Amino acid sequence: MIRIIDRLERGQGGAPPEGQQTGRTDMHYPTRHPLPTLEDRIVAQLALSPATRSQLCEALDTSRTNLGRALSTLLDEGSVGAVRSNAAGRGRPTQLLALNATAAHAVGLLITRTSCAGVMLNRSGAVLAAVHIVSPSSPSMSRSLEQTCETLAESAAAQGIDVTHVRAVGVGVPIPMGRNARLSSNAYPSVEELASLTGRWWPAAPVVDNTVRMAALAEGLWGAGTGMSSFIYLRLSGGVGGCVVSDFRLVGGATGLAGELGHITVAGNDALCACGKLGCLETLASIPALCERAGAQDLTALRAAVHAGDERARAALERAAAAVGYVLGSAGLLINPRAIILAGEIVDAFPSIKEDIAAHMRAELLPVMEWDIDVVGASLGPLGAAQGCAYVAAHRAPEEEDRERMPLTLGSADEGDGS
Template structure:
């Protein structure tokens, strides 16, 4: 799936919901004057929004003068329009947004281990539904749903009976048990990158390499304000680049992948600790062996990032995930490994920066992506009729 990060021109429906979300109920005449459109054009848009339960008509309200009371329109602020759920190896996060993009419900909980992805999706969806009912949020008219999973979710993933990855069909089935609407499925890393590019550390950078260091290693690419999943949706599998002289079997079926050296479980195993907090404590205490292992692993990550940089020449590398959150020094270690592998005679000017946003922002990006993608597909379809 591809996402254009240039600011999209708001549709008339977007303009109406934005106006009504910021102002008192308005009549057709007031909306036409405020938005500069004809009554016929406004009427078509209003009908779509009422059908989508994004706008409510209020009858029997007379504002001025005599005659028949005019119909007023107001935003259905408490009616959910889009849903975003992002599963990572550290947390399960979900949000519900109304048609204006306001967050109605936001929920993030620590991940259970081992993770069953389909159970995690179902549990997160159930939790959002329960919270929505408790707070009076209407969920019957959700139109778009964005889902992120920390595994390859391209259109050509092999899903044999022994595959560790859920199929797109199984994800759709689980989501559809509780929610109705068009469903977008993508990788967690790509949706996290989208949130950073839109609202976080990536704002203003036309080209970005987003690298997520967690229980796995994922990446995503933004080139000229365009975030792409590639031909089949497999862009960014940085963690499965082979590292020289590493032969550890990987869960993907290969051996010597970067994840087997530089993921959190791999680092913990090498440093003889059972958790990231213990690893961080050893680093804080300047344990020489731990620091040496960590520097070697981040050199490898930096080298893989340099290989990517030689191809796409990003303006920034955003370092994200639980590892840099617990051990901030890894960003500098990665930067040193990167610099050693770039062409010395060329000034690359690549900023290595820490991510700013968390899982809820990624879930919001999932909902945003599902809505904007559904809108663009609809426009393309209408343009061919």
């Protein structure tokens, strides 16, 4: 099923003011909003009404020189244009500037095992187009990404959106993207292959990161984690993925793999995981694992069995909640987060699992101390995570853009990212 959301349904609210992040090299992203740049302030002012250079200087309390530099960037990227020029009288004509609100600036694409999403933002962060594809037509990651690109481009064309000035593309994929991740190229596309695919529609080199990390970033910026200095994000879906926010930063660790909670071993479990290990949390708390243990065909059948009081199904769900609580309790002892944000189809299908997980987690914490760790549900869906992808790409640091243009060499820091 493909759902297309136009500007009227999504509204004009979007990403916050632009700042900087360190990009794919160290894979750390801030989760609170930075101070706006002069370009951001110009865009915000022109979103209210067109203005002359003199009016902008006065409204923004900046010099003509500084304004000129910032405007040059915005004019070059097509975000701002001249709507008319008053040539009456002597001297230099007065140019009236306006925000090109229908020009796409950034694209965010999100691929999961169960759905795909894409968004297109203008320079002020407003959502111009958005698509959500439930149950992609192909199990291939590349084909799913291609289908999402096609659908988003068609939606943009139908709405008359100008896509000639897209400057940033962000892609979230459901595989580890750390620098030392060893993934078979036969099973997964490389970053270069993904870039070649998105480049058919938008030439900007994409920033590629893990789907779960992008969803967590969105929750930190605009969702359940807003204002929280630290939290653990855990998604219970086709797999079990997690990540950590500490001191208002989504951290990657030494090589970008921090937070792989789905592959912590749970005692008393010897099931073989797809990663090659035995006893991973994912073999208990993912959709395929739960359905197999409950004897259910799919999540819908599992939900029906649990509500019907089927003992096997209920036992499988309770075992999963206990395992997740155990892992989160151990993680809580290590980093003492402000909250645990739970997401994914399992949480959506069984809302009460949050309380069960919280109880098992608290049993692992030191009882003589007040931990104050809330367990809450995620508030954003796939479209929010796709917006997180666009945000990361649009806010990459200038030096990171330069690195993206440089060819990779043997032994370089980026070698092996996502291949």
